[in-house]
Amino acid sequence: MDVSKVKGDLVMPNPGGQTDKPGSGNFAESMLPKAVKRRVHALKRLQVQCANIEAKFYEEVHELERKYAALYHPLFDKRRDIVTGAVEPTDEECEWHSDRDEEEELAEEVKEKATIEDAKKEEAKPEEDPKGIPEFWLTIFKSVDMLSDMLQEHDEPILKHLKDIQVKFSEPGQPMSFTLEFHFEPNGYFNNAVLTKVYKMKSEPDPSEPFSFEGPEIINCEGCQIDWHKGKDVTVKTIKKKQKHKGRGTVRTVTKQVPNDSFFNFFNPIKASPDGELDEDSEFTLATDFEIGHFFRERIVPRAVLYFTGEAMEDDESFEEEELEEGDEEEQDEDGDEDDDEGDFDPKA
Amino acid sequence: MDVSKVKGDLVMPNPGGQTDKPGSGNFAESMLPKAVKRRVHALKRLQVQCANIEAKFYEEVHELERKYAALYHPLFDKRRDIVTGAVEPTDEECEWHSDRDEEEELAEEVKEKATIEDAKKEEAKPEEDPKGIPEFWLTIFKSVDMLSDMLQEHDEPILKHLKDIQVKFSEPGQPMSFTLEFHFEPNGYFNNAVLTKVYKMKSEPDPSEPFSFEGPEIINCEGCQIDWHKGKDVTVKTIKKKQKHKGRGTVRTVTKQVPNDSFFNFFNPIKASPDGELDEDSEFTLATDFEIGHFFRERIVPRAVLYFTGEAMEDDESFEEEELEEGDEEEQDEDGDEDDDEGDFDPKA
Numbered sequence: 226m227d228v229s230k231v232k233g234d235l236v237m238p239n240p241g242g243q244t245d246k247p248g249s250g251n252f253a254e255s256m257l258p259k260a261v262k263r264r265v266h267a268l269k270r271l272q273v274q275c276a277n278i279e280a281k282f283y284e285e286v287h288e289l290e291r292k293y294a295a296l297y298h299p300l301f302d303k304r305r306d307i308v309t310g311a312v313e314p315t316d317e318e319c320e321w322h323s324d325r326d327e328e329e330e331l332a333e334e335v336k337e338k339a340t341i342e343d344a345k346k347e348e349a350k351p352e353e354d355p356k357g358i359p360e361f362w363l364t365i366f367k368s369v370d371m372l373s374d375m376l377q378e379h380d381e382p383i384l385k386h387l388k389d390i391q392v393k394f395s396e397p398g399q400p401m402s403f404t405l406e407f408h409f410e411p412n413g414y415f416n417n418a419v420l421t422k423v424y425k426m427k428s429e430p431d432p433s434e435p436f437s438f439e440g441p442e443i444i445n446c447e448g449c450q451i452d453w454h455k456g457k458d459v460t461v462k463t464i465k466k467k468q469k470h471k472g473r474g475t476v477r478t479v480t481k482q483v484p485n486d487s488f489f490n491f492f493n494p495i496k497a498s499p500d501g502e503l504d505e506d507s508e509f510t511l512a513t514d515f516e517i518g519h520f521f522r523e524r525i526v527p528r529a530v531l532y533f534t535g536e537a538m539e540d541d542e543s544f545e546e547e548e549l550e551e552g553d554e555e556e557q558d559e560d561g562d563e564d565d566d567e568g569d570f571d572p573k574a
Numbered sequence: 575m576d577v578s579k580v581k582g583d584l585v586m587p588n589p590g591g592q593t594d595k596p597g598s599g600n601f602a603e604s605m606l607p608k609a610v611k612r613r614v615h616a617l618k619r620l621q622v623q624c625a626n627i628e629a630k631f632y633e634e635v636h637e638l639e640r641k642y643a644a645l646y647h648p649l650f651d652k653r654r655d656i657v658t659g660a661v662e663p664t665d666e667e668c669e670w671h672s673d674r675d676e677e678e679e680l681a682e683e684v685k686e687k688a689t690i691e692d693a694k695k696e697e698a699k700p701e702e703d704p705k706g707i708p709e710f711w712l713t714i715f716k717s718v719d720m721l722s723d724m725l726q727e728h729d730e731p732i733l734k735h736l737k738d739i740q741v742k743f744s745e746p747g748q749p750m751s752f753t754l755e756f757h758f759e760p761n762g763y764f765n766n767a768v769l770t771k772v773y774k775m776k777s778e779p780d781p782s783e784p785f786s787f788e789g790p791e792i793i794n795c796e797g798c799q800i801d802w803h804k805g806k807d808v809t810v811k812t813i814k815k816k817q818k819h820k821g822r823g824t825v826r827t828v829t830k831q832v833p834n835d836s837f838f839n840f841f842n843p844i845k846a847s848p849d850g851e852l853d854e855d856s857e858f859t860l861a862t863d864f865e866i867g868h869f870f871r872e873r874i875v876p877r878a879v880l881y882f883t884g885e886a887m888e889d890d891e892s893f894e895e896e897e898l899e900e901g902d903e904e905e906q907d908e909d910g911d912e913d914d915d916e917g918d919f920d921p922k923a
Binding site: 254258260261263264265266267268269270271272274275278279281282285286289290293296297300303304307308313314318319320321354355357358359436527528529530531533534535536537 | 603607609610612613614615616617618619620621623624627628630631634635638639642645646649652653656657662663667668669670703704706707708785876877878879880882883884885886
């Protein structure tokens with residue numbers, strides 16, 4: 226659903242504003258006869274016009290996405306209600322046959338005895354009756370590499386209170402952007418009901434580099450202020466440092482607050498510099514952030530249950546190639562010299 | 575512009591009908607309490623509804639593509655006219671300043687003398703005045719790996735006559751497909767004015783595997799009959815074989831026609847089997863064919879001049895990662911144990 230991926234592979238997150246700058250290429254354009262070069266320039270002008278039309282195409286796709294977000298909305302609200310336990314789905318709403326029905330039926334018979342015992346236990350301990358789907362989103366975070374990389378142990382008890390993640394799109398006429406909203410139950414860590422991350426996009430060709438336009442791309446992002454309860458801010462930690470007085474040699478202990486690794490730093494990102502002057506480390510960090518934002522929007526939110534069960538492909542890497550065995554990859558050379566190969570084809574009549 | 579790439583990385587060509595089948599995942603779904611499992615099933619039912627809505631989204635995107643194809647059309651027609659020399663662009667239409675203006679101006683001054691001499695030569699030899707942009711499309715074939723892999727020497731004189739490649743989209747109400755049209759000048763090799771390749775797409779979730787739906791994908795293709803002039807068919811060759819009579823021991827020479835490697839086999843593709851029963855080799859060949867078709871549609875036709883000059887990124891591989899230096903890739907581990915690292919951040923006030 227994310228058409229910022231329409232062109233090429235994913236949005237190319239470019240915090241520093243460096244897009245896929247067309248190289249000078251491998252073709253000696255300047256070696257063309259003057260008359261031909263002139264015509265090539267005419268084609269380039271046409272190409273700029275194409276890029277401008279393409280920008281409008283992407284605006285319309287964004288419109289479509291907004292339209293469809295509204296259609297998915299009731300389904301995602303229902304999902305949230307089931308996850309939180311606010312609503313219990315009916316039996317009809319829970320009917321599900323998987324591909325592994327036969328296996329499962331066999332397993333079911335074996336487990337039936339255990340199930341009956343479990344049911345008895347559950348009846349005996351009503352307070353253990355889980356509400357909704359406990360730790361739904363936390364489980365997703367743990368199952369998905371890109372997200373588990375951000376997760377620290379001290380984040381987990383907080384993320385148990387995460388009840389929904391929503392994606393909102395910018396309105397027509399506004400600069401193109403999307404917002405991730407993380408909706409939390411009331412909890413003992415912070416007051417906010419919703420934590421937000423806005424991703425701002427560039428959706429038009431850069432006049433100085435019109436050909437590097439590959440569709441909308443994320444260029445910046447903005448977090449939000451988290452109103453932590455006292456002593457609960459997991460994004461900072463207090464450390465003690467011993468300091469020795471240079472002159473006197475006496476030692477004192479100083480406590481200071483330093484940043485602490487935490488998923489919740491996601492809401493306090495590096496700002497992309499307007500003049501594009503970021504050091505490499507920061508550029509990389511920001512690029513990763515953009516990938517994550519995109520991944521939430523494109524994969525996690527639309528298909529959450531499949532990440533919960535583990536059924537979804539976890540990351541784009543899985544999409545690069547079809548599963549080929551070692552032997553198949555040699556196929557690429559087969560279209561070489563086959564003068565003596567009559568075996569595979571039917572000769573044309 | 576190709577929204578069959580909206581989901582994930584490129585259309586996943588699946589000639590055998592094997593889509594990214596969701597694995598059983600890494601989550602022991604069956605270990606969930608019965609009540610919770612039930613709710614997970616409810617979420618899966620909602621997910622199927624999402625997939626069906628998503629299919630409609632892609633239909634509307636296809637509509638958009640059709641609409642925009644009509645907007646690009648006049649520009650591409652103009653391109654064809656300039657390439658073939660049917661129309662000479664005006665000076666205004668040829669104005670082009672590149673990033674390398676200053677360098678070029680310097681180079682220009684140096685070359686000016688040479689240019690004046692060239693111009694005198696050109697005036698002296700009017701029959702060498704090139705029409706349009708000679709060998710425009712052939713040059714593109716040679717510059718792009720995916721295409722040059724298909725190109726044989728004997729194809730080149732034929733491809734000099736290729737004057738345009740167009741993409742046509744299926745009409746509303748028809749099964750989703752796109753057609754590549756290769757328009758040729760009259761030539762001594764075949765009679766067809768246009769060679770066509772149709773790519774058929776599947777644009778709805780498979781009810782038995784609704785979650786493997788990632789947007790429209792190419793599932794089959796169809797070529798066309800080439801009406802070769804006698805003796806000009808480069809897709810076949812005649813070979814002589816000596817055969818020894820088993821009984822008598824006499825030897826005879828037999829001539830037979832066997833397939834010959836040629837780009838023009840592109841118009842005689844393997845058909846995807848309806849029951850999905852293709853051997854691995856054929857599956858791979860067909861998958862490659864689908865990639866090529868997609869690449870023509872998505873990259874070559876929309877941005878031809880940039881492939882002619884070499885400015886365009888040639889293949890999707892270039893899009894996978896930002897250019898990082900060796901040192902940067904180690905960044906990924908930096909968010910580990912940094913208890914003692916105070917250097918990089920400003921402690922929160």
